[in-house]
Amino acid sequence: MDVTLYGSGTNRTARVTWTLAETGIAHTVGGASDMIGTDALKDIHPLGKIPAVVIDGKPLYESAAICGYLADQAPEADLIAKPGGWGRSQHDQWVMFCLTEMEAWLWNTAVNSFLLPEPERITAGFEQNAAMYRKSAAILNRELSARDYLVEDRFTVADIIVGWTVNWGRRTGNNDGFPALGAYLDRLFARPHCTLNRDQDC
Numbered sequence: 001m002d003v004t005l006y007g008s009g010t011n012r013t014a015r016v017t018w019t020l021a022e023t024g025i026a027h028t029v030g031g032a033s034d035m036i037g038t039d040a041l042k043d044i045h046p047l048g049k050i051p052a053v054v055i056d057g058k059p060l061y062e063s064a065a066i067c068g069y070l071a072d073q074a075p076e077a078d079l080i081a082k083p084g085g086w087g088r089s090q091h092d093q094w095v096m097f098c099l100t101e102m103e104a105w106l107w108n109t110a111v112n113s114f115l116l117p118e119p120e121r122i123t124a125g126f127e128q129n130a131a132m133y134r135k136s137a138a139i140l141n142r143e144l145s146a147r148d149y150l151v152e153d154r155f156t157v158a159d160i161i162v163g164w165t166v167n168w169g170r171r172t173g174n175n176d177g178f179p180a181l182g183a184y185l186d187r188l189f190a191r192p193h194c195t196l197n198r199d200q201d202c
């Protein structure tokens with residue numbers, strides 16, 4: 001498999017670099033985070049965002065889709081629950097829960113804090129964003145009070161995806177009061193291939 005990665009740093013690209021390290025899949029780097037918004041990157045990711053990859057000549061974007069695909073290509077790494085089984089439904093549940101019920105709220109606050117030009121920012125929703133994130137974080141906290149990892153009682157790519165978001169939540173102060181999320185992050189940080197960063201950016 002021929003893999004070229006576009007993106008670098010502690011942003012969502014870190015999910016892909018961690019998955020590549022866990023699977024042992026060789027790759028080349030086609031460009032770093034300074035490619036964001038360029039026409040060259042838009043040829044691969046139409047929004048000009050990172051991460052994106054080209055695999056055997058075909059573009060693929062969305063960090064969770066990239067990581068899931070890579071994990072499926074390396075069955076020997078045992079990094080993802082098998083397709084069609086209950087474990088895979090749990091993988092999908094937690095990845096989608098994380099991206100739609102948690103990360104989206106953090107993203108809205110980030111977009112309206114520093115990503116959009118100042119006149120376009122709408123800050124009225126910040127409190128609500130935090131409350132919505134915390135409502136879902138409480139559920140994840142309850143889940144992780146009972147087990148170390150999210151799927152099949154073992155570390156999988158679901159933890160790479162969800163862990164990145166939880167680490168972002170920690171930085172924003174929105175994990176306060178959820179001790180199981182802190183313990184989960186400690187477990188993830190202790191893993192040898194972990195690419196999460198205490199100072200990660202979005």
Ligand SMILES: N[C@@H](CCC(=O)N[C@@H](CS)C(=O)NCC(=O)O)C(=O)O
Nearest residue numbers: 011012036049050051062063064202
């Ligand atoms: N849902 C996408 C989000 C991609 C994304 O927003 N990437 C950020 C870096 S973490 C980016 O490229 N931002 C530039 C921008 O929004 O213009 C994914 O998970 O891959």
